[in-house]
Amino acid sequence: MTSIDARDVPADPISRERLAERGLDYRVVAADGDDFLPFYRAIRRGFLDAEPTAEQEENAARTIAERRMIGVFGPAAEPGAMPVATIDSWVTPLTLPGAAGRPGALPELEMWAISGVTVASTHRRRGIARALLEGELRAASAAGLAIAGLTVTESTIYGRYGFGMAVPVENIAIETKRAGWIGPATDVTLAYVERPRLVEVLGELHERVRTQRPGNVGGFPFRWETIAGTAPGSTDGAKTRGVIARDAAGEIRGALVFVLSEGAHHAHHVLDVRHLVAETPDARAALWRFAIEHDLVGTVKADLQPVDDALPWLVTDPRAVERTVFDHGWLRVLDVPRVLRARGYAADADATVTVRDDLGIADGTWRVAITGGAAAVTPDEGAADVELGVSELSSVVVGGVSLGSLAAAGRVTGDAAAIAALDAALRSGPAPHLSIWY
Numbered sequence: 001m002t003s004i005d006a007r008d009v010p011a012d013p014i015s016r017e018r019l020a021e022r023g024l025d026y027r028v029v030a031a032d033g034d035d036f037l038p039f040y041r042a043i044r045r046g047f048l049d050a051e052p053t054a055e056q057e058e059n060a061a062r063t064i065a066e067r068r069m070i071g072v073f074g075p076a077a078e079p080g081a082m083p084v085a086t087i088d089s090w091v092t093p094l095t096l097p098g099a100a101g102r103p104g105a106l107p108e109l110e111m112w113a114i115s116g117v118t119v120a121s122t123h124r125r126r127g128i129a130r131a132l133l134e135g136e137l138r139a140a141s142a143a144g145l146a147i148a149g150l151t152v153t154e155s156t157i158y159g160r161y162g163f164g165m166a167v168p169v170e171n172i173a174i175e176t177k178r179a180g181w182i183g184p185a186t187d188v189t190l191a192y193v194e195r196p197r198l199v200e201v202l203g204e205l206h207e208r209v210r211t212q213r214p215g216n217v218g219g220f221p222f223r224w225e226t227i228a229g230t231a232p233g234s235t236d237g238a239k240t241r242g243v244i245a246r247d248a249a250g251e252i253r254g255a256l257v258f259v260l261s262e263g264a265h266h267a268h269h270v271l272d273v274r275h276l277v278a279e280t281p282d283a284r285a286a287l288w289r290f291a292i293e294h295d296l297v298g299t300v301k302a303d304l305q306p307v308d309d310a311l312p313w314l315v316t317d318p319r320a321v322e323r324t325v326f327d328h329g330w331l332r333v334l335d336v337p338r339v340l341r342a343r344g345y346a347a348d349a350d351a352t353v354t355v356r357d358d359l360g361i362a363d364g365t366w367r368v369a370i371t372g373g374a375a376a377v378t379p380d381e382g383a384a385d386v387e388l389g390v391s392e393l394s395s396v397v398v399g400g401v402s403l404g405s406l407a408a409a410g411r412v413t414g415d416a417a418a419i420a421a422l423d424a425a426l427r428s429g430p431a432p433h434l435s436i437w438y
């Protein structure tokens with residue numbers, strides 16, 4: 001569905017000018033130019049990774065080079081010098097909630113995905129990240145994107161730019177000896193699979209599964225190579241194992257990628273789930289069972305699981321499943337009418353909504369009239385029933401965060417009945433889920 005190539009989108013002139021005033025050169029980095037390897041090395045430095053090997057450099061040319069890359073270069077940058085700041089972006093589909101009572105494929109919207117945000121420690125806290133992020137949002141909006149998204153190292157950084165925590169997930173630890181499997185018997189069969197094949201299977205499954213829940217985004221080969229441990233420089237590639245789940249007809253319906261390490265003693269290994277993907281509840285149950293009943297394993301750990309997963313209902317002792325909510329997917333609305341029109345709704349509502357946006361991209365007042373699962377959104381001059389910032393709107397827009405909770409926290413104001421009606425309309429049946437880092 002992606003129609004915009006982010007690499008065709010020019011560098012934002014306002015950020016370029018702001019940074020130029022400080023003697024910094026903000027520019028697009030070409031994948032085939034001299035700046036590319038220094039750009040890649042700077043990203044690794046920013047995320048505290050080692051200098052890349054030749055093999056990793058070669059691989060990078062195949063992966064992040066497909067993205068739009070922006071580097072900020074110091075005043076006296078020698079040719080081949082590393083940029084002092086980096087950011088990269090690409091356009092990918094984001095799954096949105098569907099209308100209640102209408103089964104079938106969920107709607108999608110193109111999203112400006114952002115990654116690789118780093119500022120050199122020598123240049124921190126002087127506004128460079130702000131210029132980078134604001135530049136991305138202006139560029140994405142000018143290019144016609146209605147929403148942007150990212151996953152974050154720290155949850156305190158991005159609210160100020162209008163991003164909202166939108167897709168919570170659960171990080172899980174299971175005490176296997178206590179859990180006790182009581183899940184259904186299935187006709188799913190499991191088989192180990194070699195890692196190169198696993199990379200293919202993960203990509204294929206994700207492409208089918210990402211449209212089942214709002215909040216998920218398109219995958220990319222490097223993600224599957226990292227998870228399967230085949231990416232160059234993988235530290236535990238040789239320890240990474242994969243199991244696929246087939247249904248009675250022999251179709252692949254799920255996969256589990258994991259690494260085993262010794263825990264307190266040999267009979268108490270830790271099974272670290274690197275990825276669990278399933279197209280059917282049966283495949284998911286069979287893969288959980290495989291992990292929980294694995295010999296010599298005392299603890300199963302799994303990050304990025306859906307908050308409404310069946311797992312606690314598949315075991316005798318739900319307290320054996322320790323669940324920690326984690327703020328994983330962050331979104332940023334750029335075009336309010338387009339986002340609200342693109343998704344489906346769970347209930348009817350009719351309210352005038354004012355959205356504030358310090359960047360002036362998504363602010364305005366609209367009448368939002370929701371009937372039969374769809375919203376009509378029209379500019380409105382009247383008094384608002386509901387007022388909120390773009391960060392709060394972005395938090396609720398795929399149905400993973402309650403508008404009522406934000407109102408209770410004083411972050412959304414207005415008429416209580418209008419807030420309650422909108423809250424009910426915005427909810428999503430299946431909880432949103434984002435199954436990967438990007």
Ligand SMILES: CC(C)(COP(=O)(O)OP(=O)(O)OC[C@H]1O[C@@H](n2cnc3c(N)ncnc32)[C@H](O)[C@@H]1OP(=O)(O)O)[C@@H](O)C(=O)NCCC(=O)NCCS
Nearest residue numbers: 046117118119124125126127128129130151152153156157
């Ligand atoms: C996070 C990072 C990009 C910030 O860069 P920076 O240029 O120092 O940030 P800025 O000077 O533009 O700061 C912009 C705002 O963010 C705030 N901020 C910056 N880093 C922050 C952090 N780690 N936690 C909380 N707030 C932060 C600043 O206080 C400032 O706030 P204000 O504008 O409201 O006054 C940089 O510290 C970094 O590269 N960190 C390591 C890599 C990383 O975590 N990247 C994020 C990937 S998701």
